[in-house]
Structures are given as structure tokens and as C-alpha cells.
Amino acid sequence: xxxxxxxxxxxxxxxxxxxxxxxxxxxxxxxxxxxxxxxxxxxxxxxxxxxxxxxxxxxxxxxxxxxxxxxxxxxxxxxxxxxxxxxxxxxxxxxxxxxxxxxxxxxxxxxxxxxxxxxxxxxxxxxxxxxxxxxxxxxxxxxxxxxxxxxxxxxxxxxxxxxxxxxxxxxxxxxxxxxxxxxxxxxxxxxxxxxxxxxxxxxxxxxxxxxxxxxxxxxxxxxxxxxxxxxxxxxxxxxxxxxxxxxxxxxxxxxxxxxxxxxxxxxxxxxxxxxxxxxxxxxxxxxxxxxxxxxxxxxxxxxxxxxxxxxxxxxxxxxxxxxxxxxxxxxxxxxxxxxxxxxxxxxxxxxxxxxxxxxxxxxxxxxxxxxxxxxxxxxxxxxxxxxxxxxxxxxxxxxxxxxxxxxxxxxxxxxxxxxxxxxxxxxxxxxxxxxxxxxxxxxxxxxxxxxxxxxxxxxxxxxxxxxxxxxxxxxxxxxxxxxxxxxxxxxxxxxxxxx
RNA sequence: GUCGCGUUCGUCUAGGGGUCUAGGACACCGCCCUUUCACGGCGGUAACACGGGUUCAAAUCCCGUACGCGAUACCA
Numbered sequence: 001x002x003x004x005x006x007x008x009x010x011x012x013x014x015x016x017x018x019x020x021x022x023x024x025x026x027x028x029x030x031x032x033x034x035x036x037x038x039x040x041x042x043x044x045x046x047x048x049x050x051x052x053x054x055x056x057x058x059x060x061x062x063x064x065x066x067x068x069x070x071x072x073x074x075x076x077x078x079x080x081x082x083x084x085x086x087x088x089x090x091x092x093x094x095x096x097x098x099x100x101x102x103x104x105x106x107x108x109x110x111x112x113x114x115x116x117x118x119x120x121x122x123x124x125x126x127x128x129x130x131x132x133x134x135x136x137x138x139x140x141x142x143x144x145x146x147x148x149x150x151x152x153x154x155x156x157x158x159x160x161x162x163x164x165x166x167x168x169x170x171x172x173x174x175x176x177x178x179x180x181x182x183x184x185x186x187x188x189x190x191x192x193x194x195x196x197x198x199x200x201x202x203x204x205x206x207x208x209x210x211x212x213x214x215x216x217x218x219x220x221x222x223x224x225x226x227x228x229x230x231x232x233x234x235x236x237x238x239x240x241x242x243x244x245x246x247x248x249x250x251x252x253x254x255x256x257x258x259x260x261x262x263x264x265x266x267x268x269x270x271x272x273x274x275x276x277x278x279x280x281x282x283x284x285x286x287x288x289x290x291x292x293x294x295x296x297x298x299x300x301x302x303x304x305x306x307x308x309x310x311x312x313x314x315x316x317x318x319x320x321x322x323x324x325x326x327x328x329x330x331x332x333x334x335x336x337x338x339x340x341x342x343x344x345x346x347x348x349x350x351x352x353x354x355x356x357x358x359x360x361x362x363x364x365x366x367x368x369x370x371x372x373x374x375x376x377x378x379x380x381x382x383x384x385x386x387x388x389x390x391x392x393x394x395x396x397x398x399x400x401x402x403x404x405x406x407x408x409x410x411x412x413x414x415x416x417x418x419x420x421x422x423x424x425x426x427x428x429x430x431x432x433x434x435x436x437x438x439x440x441x442x443x444x445x446x447x448x449x450x451x452x453x454x455x456x457x458x459x460x461x462x463x464x465x466x467x468x469x470x471x472x473x474x475x476x477x478x479x480x481x482x483x484x485x486x487x488x489x490x491x492x493x494x495x496x497x498x499x
Numbered sequence: 500g501u502c503g504c505g506u507u508c509g510u511c512u513a514g515g516g517g518u519c520u521a522g523g524a525c526a527c528c529g530c531c532c533u534u535u536c537a538c539g540g541c542g543g544u545a546a547c548a549c550g551g552g553u554u555c556a557a558a559u560c561c562c563g564u565a566c567g568c569g570a571u572a573c574c575a
Binding site: 008009010012042043044045047048049098100102103110111113114115116117118119120121125151152153169172173174175178179180182183184185186187188190192193194196197212213214215216217218238240241243245246247248249277280281282284286287288290307308309310311312313314322325326327328329330331333337379380381405408409439442446452453454455456457458460461462467468469470471472473474 | 500501502503504505506509510511512513514522523524525526533534535536537538566567568569570571572573574575
């Protein structure tokens, strides 16, 4: 039987990093096995689900290049089937009507309220003590026909255990006494999560359920539903969670946009790099190779090599340089400087476009110049954003001067204010404005003034690029051309706000 | 509370009885290269949560403790 897996997010927000990784693992597994990777939007919570969220999920998957097979399944469209399944179980006596009035939902933190309730009823709680569990069929139907509202609960056996062999966490067992008679259908007829998931997974013929560890205990409930429905159970693989620094939960409320996949796209990450980084969170190829492209990831992936312990996504909200995980940033830089130039160019183009720095000539008369520029500056950049910020002087006459560059390379020597225009005059006389000739001119200039070449070169760098760092100055000068270089060297603007 | 799961450098991880004076990567520090900064090269700091046991031998197996996480809903 061929492998069929699914990614089943609920559209109640943006695509969370943990969810994105779950999607990735499902995708890798499906592709490796020659199976299908399906997408199901679990939008049964009508109050929280939004189309915008669905769009953001789709955008995220598209960005990571995780193409799904077949049609998207919207869980809400299957509600009738879910209801039918619950009714079937009711008719078969495997479920029962619970006429207990629906409890008011507690205010504030729901999780805390649940835990508190559980603590309070500790010791006296018998999962089978529902008075409606053994109501006679006649009475149950009678009350239902009289219009009394009821929920449908699964009738969990008095004695027994559920068990499954998780591909990641190993053998899992749970005693029936620890599983309540879970609600299948709300009193308003709305099917609940565990029922919906099982029904849909059966219908979609899912063979392997790969999802977050937060569903590990849900799985026992779902197994009970599979059994009641007399359906074949899929294999389960639960993924360790991705946590925030300090081992806390990575949440939108506390950590903000850092947990959203689209943040990384918008921050100038290369999809392949982020995908690579994500793959290494909780999974290891067991080799020392870390930079892996998609085919390599597909070939190396295995459920068995997924870790059981949660991984921490490291970042420091108070440090702009460490706004996200160091390793993710490093990996992105690694991709930027080593990926084939032709693959990088369109990404840089998109970035320049969004920064309003793009010029059509870059794909026409100036194409060679553009390509060389990108190649010249890419090795020092961490994200695509750097092309329009640090690299701005290459694409526009209107660029800012980095304060460090000015302080360190320009203002420390008062003479430079005079020397820079003089250097421009000197360069004006260079016939062949190439690397060697420029270097010679600058060297001669430095010597004539009795200073090191470095002093002049670095001052010129600040004048010409606004930056303290960059490629070889002579390379940059010859690349930018005599006209732009001399003009910038004659500008007195960088000196005007000194002190 | 109960149940489940976890715990190797700051972080991602390798290692699953002897080859571990615990390997790699990021980050950090130093040196080399260099007009700057990166890259690259070389080197360094840095970890088996704790306590018992089993064994000739434990990071590795067992038990306990601590801590963390998850679940415990007419949410998904």
C-alpha cells in the first residue's frame, strides 16, 4: 500500500514554525517513499478559523516549496460525514447521548481552569460515572425526540488499554480508566476534533500520521474511535516540540512574529536555507553534513532519526543582531554566498523591487554589471534585505552613511576632508579605470601624503559605499566606475555631521 | 493533582556498555590571511541534570529525585 500522509493545520493564525516543520517532515517522508502528501485544513472551529489564516498557511507551504498532492480537504465540508459516523456509533451502542447540560466555559486561561478542575476532582473521578451512559435506548430516544439537547459521547470500555507503537516515541499504552467518555458530537450537532480527524484520516486513506507531540495522548482517544468504527489504524509518528529559549512554549501571544514562518520570508531568508534549518530541528541525518538541499533531505530523511526531546529555537528579543536563531541566520548567509548565482539573482531582484531600487536595465544593458555586483557583495550578507540596506550604495545615489564607518574611517583623521576630493582629482586622471590602475593611483596618493593605503582606502569606502565593511576597495571602485566614484569622493556630506 | 514524555557544550546535535582524556555545527575568543569586514585556514573556552544500583567496565542498562514539556475541553 502506498504511503499517504497529510499536513492538517487549523487556520487560526499564521503558520507556526512547529507546524511548518511538521509539514516539512510529512513532505520529506512522502517524497522519499514515493507517496502522497495531502493537505487538510481543519477549520471546524468556525469562530477562530479565518480565510486569511488559510492563505498564510498556503503561502508558507508555497514558499518552502512543499507542494501538496490532490485537492485540499476542508474539514468543515465533511461535517455531515462526521455526524453520520457519530450517529452510526450511537446506533451500534458504541456511543450514547449525554443529556447533561453544557457547562459554562470558564473565564481566563482555559488550560489552567481544566487543570484546576482535574486537581479538584482528583481521586473521586471515575471516568465511567456518567449517569446517561447506561440509559435505556427507549428513554434516550424519547428524551431526544422531546427536544432535550444532548451531546454524543463515545462509550469507552470498562476495562482495557489502548496501545500503539509510535515511530518516534516507541510503545505507548494507556489504561481505559484514564480516558474519559469523550464527546464526539456537541449538543449543537457540531462534530469535535478527535472524531473529525479520525473520520477524515480514514476517508483520505492516510497511512502515516506525522504530527506534533501535543497530540500524543489524543492518539489514545483516536484509536478508540478507529476501533469503534472498525477501521484500519495508521502508523503514528509524533514530533518533539519546538520551544522558546528557557524551554518555554513558543507562542504567538508571548513571542510574537518570531514564531511565524512568513516572518522569515519577509525578513529576507532564502527558502532553501530555512527549510534546511527547520529539518535539522529535531531530526538528524546522523552524519556531519548540515547543508542539505531538498533532494538530499528527501533521500536522508527517516522517522527513526527524529529526536524525542524538544528543541529550543534560540533568539533574543532584546538584541537586534540576535533577533532569531544564530544558526538559521548563519545558514542563510551560507546559502547566499554559495548558492548558484543564477538562483540568487531573481531573489535579489525581488528584494530590490520591494525596496524600489530595481531598474529594468539590470536585465538589459546592465545585466552583466548587475550580476557582478551581486556576486561582489553577497559574501558578507546574511539576508536578502542586506542587498537593499548595506548594499544600497550600489543601486542608488541616495544612501545612508553608517555611523561606525564615519567614526572609524573618516572623522578620526581631519585631513581626510581635504584628501578625499583630492583623491577624486587623482582618480580622474586614471585612463583605464580597472582594479590595477585604481590600486596604483590610490597607492601613489597615499604615499604622496605620507599615510598608509589602508587609511585612504577605508575612508574612500565610507565615502563611496557608506559602509565600514565590504569587498576590495579597488574592486568596488573599478566596478562602480570613475564618474560615480569621483562624485561621491567630492561630496562633503559625510563630514557635515561630524562631531 | 494525575497520566505521558524528556534531560549530552549557551543553542542544534553525534554517540545506545570498553574505541569517550565525549565528535561535529552555530555562537564566542585567539592566531594566520588582509586596505576594512567577511570568507577561508589553524587553534581555544564550553556538556553527559542529580543520587543510588547492575557490571571487570556506564554518557550508554535499571531504580529514584529534581527540573522541564505535553495532555487532562460540548478547543483544535
